[in-house]
Amino acid sequence: MFYREAGQFKTSYKADQALMPILQDRIGLSVILVVAFVIIPAFANDFFLTSIMIPFLVFSLAAIGLNILTGYCGQLSLGTGAFMGVGAYAAYKLTTIFPDANVILMVLLSGVFSAAIGAIFGLPSLRIKGLYLAVTTLAAQFFLEWCFIRIGWLYNYNASGAIEVPHREVFGIVASGAEATPIVRYFIVLCITAGIAFLMANVLRGRIGRSWMMIRDMDIAAELMGIRPLQTKLMAFAVSSYICGVAGAMMVFFWLNAAEPSSYSISLSFQVLFMVILGGLGSLSGAFMGAAFIWILPVFLKFIPGTLGIQIAAETVEHVTFMIVGALIIFFLIVEPHGFARLWQIAKQKLRVWPFPY
Amino acid sequence: MKTIMQLALGTAVALGVGLSGAMTTVAQAEDSNYVPLLTYRTGPFAASGIHIANGMHDYLKMLNERDGGIGGVKLELEECETGYNAQKGVECYEATKGKGALVYNPYSTGITLQLIPKAGVDKIPVLSMGYGLSAAADGSVFPWVFNVPDTYWDGASVVIKYIGEQEGGLENLKGKKIGYIFLDAGYGREPIPLLEQLAEKYGFELLQYPVGVKEMQNQSSQWLNVRRDRPDYMVMWGWGAMNPTAIKEAVKIRFPMNKFIGVWWSAGDDDAAAGGDGAKGYKAMNFSGVGSDFPALDDIKKHVVDAGLSSTDAETIGGTLYNRGVLNSVIIAEGIRTAQELTGKKVITGEDMRMGLEALNLDEARLEELGLKGFAHPMKVTCEDHAGSHPVFIQEWDGKAWRQASGWIEPMTDLVRPMLEKAAAEYAEKNAPWPARTEPCPN
Numbered sequence: 001m002f003y004r005e006a007g008q009f010k011t012s013y014k015a016d017q018a019l020m021p022i023l024q025d026r027i028g029l030s031v032i033l034v035v036a037f038v039i040i041p042a043f044a045n046d047f048f049l050t051s052i053m054i055p056f057l058v059f060s061l062a063a064i065g066l067n068i069l070t071g072y073c074g075q076l077s078l079g080t081g082a083f084m085g086v087g088a089y090a091a092y093k094l095t096t097i098f099p100d101a102n103v104i105l106m107v108l109l110s111g112v113f114s115a116a117i118g119a120i121f122g123l124p125s126l127r128i129k130g131l132y133l134a135v136t137t138l139a140a141q142f143f144l145e146w147c148f149i150r151i152g153w154l155y156n157y158n159a160s161g162a163i164e165v166p167h168r169e170v171f172g173i174v175a176s177g178a179e180a181t182p183i184v185r186y187f188i189v190l191c192i193t194a195g196i197a198f199l200m201a202n203v204l205r206g207r208i209g210r211s212w213m214m215i216r217d218m219d220i221a222a223e224l225m226g227i228r229p230l231q232t233k234l235m236a237f238a239v240s241s242y243i244c245g246v247a248g249a250m251m252v253f254f255w256l257n258a259a260e261p262s263s264y265s266i267s268l269s270f271q272v273l274f275m276v277i278l279g280g281l282g283s284l285s286g287a288f289m290g291a292a293f294i295w296i297l298p299v300f301l302k303f304i305p306g307t308l309g310i311q312i313a314a315e316t317v318e319h320v321t322f323m324i325v326g327a328l329i330i331f332f333l334i335v336e337p338h339g340f341a342r343l344w345q346i347a348k349q350k351l352r353v354w355p356f357p358y
Numbered sequence: 359m360k361t362i363m364q365l366a367l368g369t370a371v372a373l374g375v376g377l378s379g380a381m382t383t384v385a386q387a388e389d390s391n392y393v394p395l396l397t398y399r400t401g402p403f404a405a406s407g408i409h410i411a412n413g414m415h416d417y418l419k420m421l422n423e424r425d426g427g428i429g430g431v432k433l434e435l436e437e438c439e440t441g442y443n444a445q446k447g448v449e450c451y452e453a454t455k456g457k458g459a460l461v462y463n464p465y466s467t468g469i470t471l472q473l474i475p476k477a478g479v480d481k482i483p484v485l486s487m488g489y490g491l492s493a494a495a496d497g498s499v500f501p502w503v504f505n506v507p508d509t510y511w512d513g514a515s516v517v518i519k520y521i522g523e524q525e526g527g528l529e530n531l532k533g534k535k536i537g538y539i540f541l542d543a544g545y546g547r548e549p550i551p552l553l554e555q556l557a558e559k560y561g562f563e564l565l566q567y568p569v570g571v572k573e574m575q576n577q578s579s580q581w582l583n584v585r586r587d588r589p590d591y592m593v594m595w596g597w598g599a600m601n602p603t604a605i606k607e608a609v610k611i612r613f614p615m616n617k618f619i620g621v622w623w624s625a626g627d628d629d630a631a632a633g634g635d636g637a638k639g640y641k642a643m644n645f646s647g648v649g650s651d652f653p654a655l656d657d658i659k660k661h662v663v664d665a666g667l668s669s670t671d672a673e674t675i676g677g678t679l680y681n682r683g684v685l686n687s688v689i690i691a692e693g694i695r696t697a698q699e700l701t702g703k704k705v706i707t708g709e710d711m712r713m714g715l716e717a718l719n720l721d722e723a724r725l726e727e728l729g730l731k732g733f734a735h736p737m738k739v740t741c742e743d744h745a746g747s748h749p750v751f752i753q754e755w756d757g758k759a760w761r762q763a764s765g766w767i768e769p770m771t772d773l774v775r776p777m778l779e780k781a782a783a784e785y786a787e788k789n790a791p792w793p794a795r796t797e798p799c800p801n
Contacts, residue, residue: 047456051449096788149542156788159551159781160491161544162471166789177789178475256448258472260544262571263444299449313669314437315399 003352019201036190041183049182052296054255057186057193058247059295063275063287064197065243070273071282072204073236074216075125079118079137080244080272082144085264086114087245088252089154092163095176096156103168103175104188107253111245117144118241125233129219141266148261162260165253176253185254192250196243201284203239212236213282244272278329280341289340293332298325390427390434391694391705393418394454396464401441402574403466403598406626406679410465411437412670413683416658419668421691423661428691429698431705442598444468451476460694460711461485463686467545470503477502478793482708483715485693487686488513488622488645492548495745496782497716501797504715506689507645507737507748510595511777512769513621514549516643516750518556519767520619521591532561537589539580539596539604542568546595552777553593565589574600581607594620602632609636616641619752627677630755638757642678643750646685646734648760650676653729655684678753678760685734692720700800716741717800735766741799745778747771 003024010016020026040053066080091110095103121140125133148154155163167177174180175188203209211232214222223229252259271294279290301321305312312320336343350357397411398404418433427433436457438450447469451462462477463485464470470490477484484503486494492509494500521536522528538553540546546568557564565587567580577600584592592613594604601624608618616639620629625642633640650656655675662668663675674680697706697714706714718739725731735748749766786792 045456047452051452055445099790158788159493159548159784160467160471161547162468164471164475164785164789167791178479256444256472257475258444260444260468260471262468262543265571313399314397314439318400318439318441 002354003348005352019205033194036194041186046182049186050255052299054182054186054189055251056291056295057189058251058255059272059275059291060288061193061196061250062244062247062272063279063291064200064284065240065247066272066276067279067282067284067287068200068204068212068243069236069240070276071280071286072209072216073212073233073240074129075122075233075236076130076134077137077240078134078266078269078273079121079140079144081264081266081268082141083114083118083241083244084248084251084268084272085144085148085261086117086241087111087248088259088264089148089163090114090245091249091253092165093154093156095166095168099166099168102170103253104170104192107246107249108192110249111242114245114248115238115242118244119234119238122234122237122241125237126230138266141269145261145265148264162258163252164258176257178257180254189250189254192246196246197284200243204284208235216282274329278332278339280339283339283341285344286339286341289344293328293340294325297328298322301325389705390432391460392434392436392454392458393461393690394450394457394459395435395437396440396447396450396462396466396469397437398440398442398465400439401443402571403442405628406598406601406623407442407465409626409628409674409677409679410683410686412668412674413680413685414463414687415683416662416668416670416675417654417684417687418691420654420658420662423665423667424657428694429704431698433694440464440466440469442466442468444472448472455480455482458707460706460708461690461715463487463690465489467491467543467548471544474500474503475789480708481712483712485686485689485715487682487689489545491785492745493778493781493785495743495747495778497739497741497744498795499782499786499792500744501716501741501795502712504739504744506715506718506739506744506746507735508750508769509745509747509774509778510545510548510621511552511774512745512747512771513643513750514552514593515556515770515774516767517593517619517621518553518560519770520752520764522560523764523767528560534562534591535565535587535589536562537565537567537584537587537592539567539569539577539584539592539594541574541596541600542570545597549595552774555773555777569596569600569604574598575603577603577607581611581613584608584613585611590617592618594618594624596620596624600624601626601629605629605633605637605640608640609633615639616754619643622682622750625753625760626679627674627760630760635757637755640755641752641763642755642760644678644753644760645748645750646678646681647730647732648676648678648681648753648762652731652733654733655681655729657729658684681733688720688728688730688734689715689718689737692724693718712797713800715739716744747774 005022008023069075069077087110090113091107094106124136165176168175173184211227214227215232219229275290275294278293280286298321301324302317305317395414398407399411418435422433438454440447440450447464459482461483462473467490470486473484486505488508490505492511494503494505495509522531553564569577569580596604618640620642622643625644630637630640663670663672693711693715696717697710700713701710716739720737722736737746737748747769749768751762751766752764753760754763
């Protein structure tokens with residue numbers, strides 16, 4: 001009923017190959033975009049923008065990055081946090097070396113460094129896979145973190161050992177640093193995330209994306225059909241690291257304002273991995289849903305007791321939130337091991353035949 | 359299908375409730391001063407954080423119960439759990455700043471670093487008492503940040519001075535080996551430039567033993583190196599679980615405990631007690647009172663702990679970290695009081711609070727009036743000097759409790775101050791355009 005495709009005829013190849021062939025999907029996406037670009041900026045307060053929306057979008061992008069590698073190309077990685085760190089440190093170095101350059105451009109450029117390093121650590125993927133590969137990427141995580149602490153040049157020899165985001169303007173508007181308003185930072189993050197997500201949606205259904213999925217599903221068959229595994233896998237590593245790097249740079253430039261090496265520790269890698277697994281491996285919308293669940297839900301849960309007028313100590317709220325989120329993760333993975341994206345797919349299927357299921 | 363619908367409905371309700379809570383800014387009460395406390399009672403540093411949080415909370419709560427607040431206006435306290443995590447710290451900051459927050463004390467170098475650039479923009483001062491960015495002591499560059507009574511560089515200079523005293527003069531340090539075991543983060547690395555400078559000046563050798571945050575509870579390899587290198591003294595810059603582990607390891611390799619000196623953040627009761635009998639003689643720097651023999655602490659016991667308004671056990675009152683938390687709140691309370699006097703307003707803002715902190719003068723008479731005679735060295739903040747480089751004493755663990763083991767030792771201000779100013783100028787240059795100070799000086 002809601003998803004009735006009857007009557008939606010495709011009369012050209014163009015229509016058949018459209019990103020969203022179904023009218024309802026197009027309407028749904030338009031509504032989401034209107035909410036993101038118009039409703040939220042118009043009504044949300046600073047807290048909602050800075051502590052909920054900006055981190056959510058940053059994590060969504062990071063989850064998309066990891067999803068390309070793990071979900072679409074089947075290469076398990078535990079180095080996401082470090083690759084995000086490479087982006088952050090690269091963007092920091094770039095903007096201090098070229099103080100007059102556009103900071104958004106620098107953030108986008110920083111991903112290139114991350115991509116290069118990601119590709120280097122992706123080299124072993126030709127020989128090893130699965131858990132073995134995960135351990136290699138774990139080495140990347142530890143090695144890069146070690147670099148962030150030990151190589152003074154990376155953080156300009158700051159006494160504090162942290163990178164601090166300087167004041168930068170883009171077209172006369174303050175884009176980074178403490179003076180940047182939440183709304184400006186939100187728009188930058190939103191545009192970058194939406195842009196990359198759109199780009200990836202197209203890449204994934206094209207030749208490159210399909211070759212990744214062939215490698216994931218059966219690499220020997222893919223090789224027999226003419227896919228070159230080395231190039232394909234390395235490209236997945238590079239693209240994935242590029243996106244993670246941009247997310248990491250956005251994390252420090254438009255969200256936190258300063259970052260210590262410990263901000264990019266293994267726990268960040270796990271956080272993003274949980275988002276991907278919970279959202280759904282191999283799904284772009286899943287990356288958004290996973291990020292929302294892991295980041296937004298705990299923040300909301302924390303506010304519920306206060307809103308209901310119950311006085312609970314801050315640390316108890318923290319413990320309870322931890323337990324609830326943990327229990328929900330287990331629950332959702334039992335109900336649907338393939339993540340939220342699969343749940344949504346099932347719901348869509350049900351809506352398609354509602355109210356006359358067969 | 360049914361379960362999915364129920365699930366969706368439940369989530370929607372939960373989100374709706376949460377959203378309405380997050381979106382509506384809580385109206386600030388007209389007749390109270392709002393003080394958010396960024397504390398951590400969870401996470402890897404909770405063992406230290408809990409005592410600090412209790413001390414901070416209990417003193418301010420006591421003022422509410424005993425005096426009805428400050429200047430006749432109640433304090434509205436709210437704890438926000440950061441878990442020593444920078445992401446959550448920023449979230450706490452964003453969640454509370456709109457409610458009229460007067461001052462932030464993040465109790466984490468990482469969170470402090472994130473808040474420093476925001477302080478001037480949001481017009482809310484940051485009080486990092488004895489931690490955070492050392493360069494922030496230069497008030498002409500950082501009008502919104504206060505690290506009274508001391509910076510890490512002050513502390514590092516006191517340690518070397520004290521070791522010099524033990525050796526019969528700083529000139530006798532020549533050829534000695536001093537080991538420095540530290541948390542491998544911004545916090546532990548900060549004193550290194552000063553220590554290196556002192557090593558060059560006095561001719562001792564500085565041996566460094568970094569401990570990563572993940573290896574806090576597994577320091578065997580570092581202490582193996584200590585055993586091999588045989589330093590004459592060990593200096594520790596640790597926090598949380600790192601402290602008791604280090605003391606236990608030191609006991610294990612039979613390092614002479616009276617030659618093992620911690621910074622003021624390695625001075626907790628639980629830290630030293632972990633070493634058992636072997637820890638007897640372990641020393642640490644401190645700038646807040648030892649023991650519970652102070653009238654103000656008796657008031658806390660009477661009005662807060664006995665009334666069941668605290669999560670503190672009566673026995674932990676008087677512990678080093680608890681007292682440190684109390685001192686932190688004393689500075690906040692005195693800042694508010696000074697601001698009230700300066701502005702004539704009862705309910706003050708963050709901008710007033712900054713003025714109050716900058717005019718803070720906690721002299722001997724005032725400390726006695728507060729019931730805290732001898733609890734801290736008298737402190738005075740000026741517009742140029744936000745730390746003050748106040749004297750520090752050395753305390754010693756006697757197996758059961760801390761006792762004061764030295765008089766007040768002055769930091770080497772002549773050496774530290776130029777370094778602070780240079781670091782502040784560097785910070786401003788690296789973060790250009792760093793806003794010039796526009797705030798008028800209150801005194």
